[in-house]
Amino acid sequence: MNNQHKIAIQGIKGSYHHEVARNVFGENIALLECDNFSEIPPLLVKKEADKAVMAIENTIAGAILPNYALIDEYKLQICGEYYLPIHHQLLALKGQNLSDIKEVRSHPMALEQCRKFFRNYPHIKLIEEKDTAKVAKEIQEKKQVGIAAIASKIATKIYDLAIIADEIQTNKANYTRFVILAVKNGNTPKNYNKASIKFRLNHETGSLLKTLQIFKDNNLNMSKIQSLPIVEKPWEYAFFVDVIFESPRQFENAIDQVQKYVNELKIVGKYRSNKSSMK
Numbered sequence: 001m002n003n004q005h006k007i008a009i010q011g012i013k014g015s016y017h018h019e020v021a022r023n024v025f026g027e028n029i030a031l032l033e034c035d036n037f038s039e040i041p042p043l044l045v046k047k048e049a050d051k052a053v054m055a056i057e058n059t060i061a062g063a064i065l066p067n068y069a070l071i072d073e074y075k076l077q078i079c080g081e082y083y084l085p086i087h088h089q090l091l092a093l094k095g096q097n098l099s100d101i102k103e104v105r106s107h108p109m110a111l112e113q114c115r116k117f118f119r120n121y122p123h124i125k126l127i128e129e130k131d132t133a134k135v136a137k138e139i140q141e142k143k144q145v146g147i148a149a150i151a152s153k154i155a156t157k158i159y160d161l162a163i164i165a166d167e168i169q170t171n172k173a174n175y176t177r178f179v180i181l182a183v184k185n186g187n188t189p190k191n192y193n194k195a196s197i198k199f200r201l202n203h204e205t206g207s208l209l210k211t212l213q214i215f216k217d218n219n220l221n222m223s224k225i226q227s228l229p230i231v232e233k234p235w236e237y238a239f240f241v242d243v244i245f246e247s248p249r250q251f252e253n254a255i256d257q258v259q260k261y262v263n264e265l266k267i268v269g270k271y272r273s274n275k276s277s278m279k
Contacts, residue, residue, distance in 0.1 A: 002259060003028070003033065004028055004029055004030040005025050005028075005029045005030070005050050005051065006029075006030045006032060006048065006049045006051075007025055007029050007030070007031060007049065007050065007051055007052065007130070008022045008032040008034060008039075008040045008043045008044065008048075008049035008051075008052040008053070008265070009021055009032070009033060009034065009052070009053050010035075010036065010037050010039075010040065010054065010131070010134065011033065011034075011107075011128050011131040011133055011134065012031075012033045012131060012133050012134050012137065012155050012208065013031065013033075013131075013133060013157070013158055014132075014133035014136060014137070014152060014155030014158040014159060014251050014252070015131055015132055015133040015151075015152070015252045016055070016084060016152055017053050017054075017134065017174065017178070018031065018097070018133070018154070019054065019084060019152060019154055019198065020053050020082050020084050020178045021053045023082065023084075023152035024053070024080065024082055024120060025051070025131065025189060029205075031061055031220060032048065032049050035130050035131070036130065037054060037064075037066065037070060038066075038070060040052045040054060040076075041070050041071075041073070041074035041181075042071070042185050043074060044074070044181060047183070048256070050142040050182070051079070051180055051181065051190065052162055052180070052182070053082075053178050053179075053180060053181075054067055054070075054071075054075075054178060054179055054181055055067065055109075055176050055177070055178050056068070056177050056178065056179050057176070057177045057178070057224070058086070058109065058113070058155070058174070058175070059171065059173065059174055059175045059176075060112070060113045060169070060171050060174055061092045061112050061113060061175055063107050063226050064109075065226075065228060066091070068187075068226060068240055069228060071179075071181065072198060072228075072238075072266075072268075072269065074182045075183075075184060076182065076183065077091075077181065077182050077183065077184040077185070077210060077268065078179045078180070078181060078196050078268050078269025078271060079180050079181070079182050079187075079269060079271055080091060080179070080180035080271050080272070080274065081179050081180065081194075081272050081273070081274045082177075082178045082180070082274055083176070083177050083178075083274060084173065084175065084176050084178050085173050085174065085175055085273060086113065086169060086174040087150075087152065087165070087174075088110060088114050088150050088151065088152075088167070088168050088169040088174075088219045089111060089150070089151060089152065089153055089155075089156060089163045089166055089169055090104065090149075090150060090163065090164050090165035090168055091136050091139070091148060091149045091150075091151050091155065091156055091159075091161040091162065091164070092147065092148040092149070092150050092161060092162060092164050092167075093139060093143065093144070093145060093161065093162065094137065094148075094160075094161070094162040095162070095163060096145070096148075096162070098121065098164055098198045099166060100144040100145070100146055101124055101128055101146060101147070101164070102123070102124065102125065102126045102146060103120075103124065103126075103145070103146065103147045103148070103218060104118070104124055104126050104127070104128075104147075104148045104149070104150060105126075105128075105129045105135045105147060105149060106128075106129060106132050106135055106149055106150035106151070107128070107129060107131055107132050107150075108128045108168065110132050110150040110151075111126050111128060111150065112172060112271060113120065113169050113170060113171075114150055114158060114168045114169055114173060115170065115260065116170040116230075117165070117168040117170065119132045121169070128189060129219055131153040131160075132149065132150060132152065132155065132268045133151055133152070133158070134170070134210075135150075135151065135156045136149040136151045136155040136156075136158075136159045136161055137155075137158075138209055139159070140159040140160060145202050145212070146180060148164065149161070158159050160268075164279055177179045177197075179269075180271075182202075188270045188271075189270070189271060189272060192248060192270040192271055192272055192274065193244060193245055193246065193248075193270065193272060193273050194223075194242065194243070194244045194245075194270070194273040195242070195243055195245075195251055195267065195268075195269065195271075196240065196241070196242050196268040196269045197240070197243070197255075197265065197266065197267055197269075198239065198240050198241075198264075198265070198266040198268055199211070199238070199239055199241070199253055199258070199262040199264060200230070200236070200238050200262060200263055200264040201239070201261065201262055201263070201276070202236075202261060202263050203260065204261075207261050207262075208239070210261050211258055211261050211262065214254050214257045214258050214261075215217055215241075215243055215254055215258075216230070217246065218245075218253050218254040218255075218257075219246070220241050220243040220244070220245045220250060220251065220252075220254055221243065221244045221245065222241060222242070223242045224240070224241065224242035225241050225242075226240045226241075227240075227241070228240060232262075235278065240268070244273050247267050248270075251270075255267075
């Protein structure tokens, strides 16, 4: 047990976070299961978890803004990423079909990603829950008839349920990007080719445009830009940006130049791009 990586996730065994943790760290892991994303950062800060897996954006539902805020608040470091294709199954006790189902319970994100499917079944009530796999587990433990879960094929096997509708997500090219988090330790892979940064702009006309132009001039490909309100300063925003590049030197040069146009700059993480996991 002492040799196991302690990985904090949102959800339980059979969740998509569990699937990512298993793909990144292998089978020999100790899962720290959290009901909410907000429970994850304290486990890292208290060193009860070695690493954490946290969903950050989805190709259908978009960015998960509260998670950006959590990463920033707890000064966590992004040390990796993983793109997971999301294949939603409708799971229920064996021996049932769609006409038997009166309620579907799942995480709000999963419900949103499958909403088009349920337009054809107006008799089914959609109910938000904290975790996809937890609903699947409860259905099996409590032998709940007429209730279904939206969850992964892993959950199907773990909780011995039947798939009564396969691949129900609206967009078949449905991916969620997860980040691998740790407390800041200054360690950076030598061959990193992606970075996540946060900055706040000076109150100067065109400062955002000038900042983005620096990225372009240094051949940085901006793969993500996300604004986040600054709570204590109404109508002011911080920007979270992901950039990809061929050489760390390109990134370091750009950061040196950007400094003059911002009043706060934080390197949230430097790591290897993992877009290959989308294949």
